[in-house]
Amino acid sequence: MDHPKQEHLSDEHGVDGSWETMMARVAKFHHKHDFANPENNGHDMGYRIALMVEELGEFSAAITKGKPQEEAAEELADVLILTLGNALAMDIDLEDQFHKKMDRIMQRPSRRGGMGIRVTEYTGEPE
Structure with missing residues (x-):
């Protein structure tokens, strides 16, 4: 889904959508x-x-109360900012870990659970 480019106060900081830019700003x-x-x-x-x-x-x-998507998006941005900050606080290369995890989960099968589709190694079988 393409979104139109919006003007931000942060445009003066070289916002380019790159991982490095987001991490540097956090x-x-x-x-x-x-x-x-x-x-x-x-x-x-x-x-x-x-x-x-x-x-x-x-x-x-924001989701369950049916608030406007803009409000939900702002809250989701807060979650992302905190997640990136967690990586900084723990000295984790989150970009590298993201790609490693995506490589692994792309190999997993999906399963239908009680609430919807899941992509997990969990089988429900006792170990």
């Missing part, structure tokens, strides 16, 4: 607010997971 945000400082807990994964749950809840509410 890193700049972390630096601006001194997330790496242990006193700020900005890289504490327990805290970051709580923030992820909060943002997933906001995204879920």
Whole structure:
């Protein structure tokens, strides 16, 4: 699905849709607010997971309450920003891990579960 290019305040920062640009912008945000400082807990994964749950809840509410797609998109962007920040906090090359995971899951079969299709190694059989 193609979306029209929108003007953003961030266009001055070289927004090009690349992984490197997104990671650099999140890193700049972390630096601006001194997330790496242990006193700020900005890289504490327990805290970051709580923030992820909060943002997933906001995204879920936007969907289940039938809010405009623009609101759901903003909440989903929050989830992505936190996910990229988690990779920074944990010093994980998330782009590399993304491609490795996609290579693996592309080889998996899909199964129909109680709520819809799933792509998983889980068979429901006892191990």
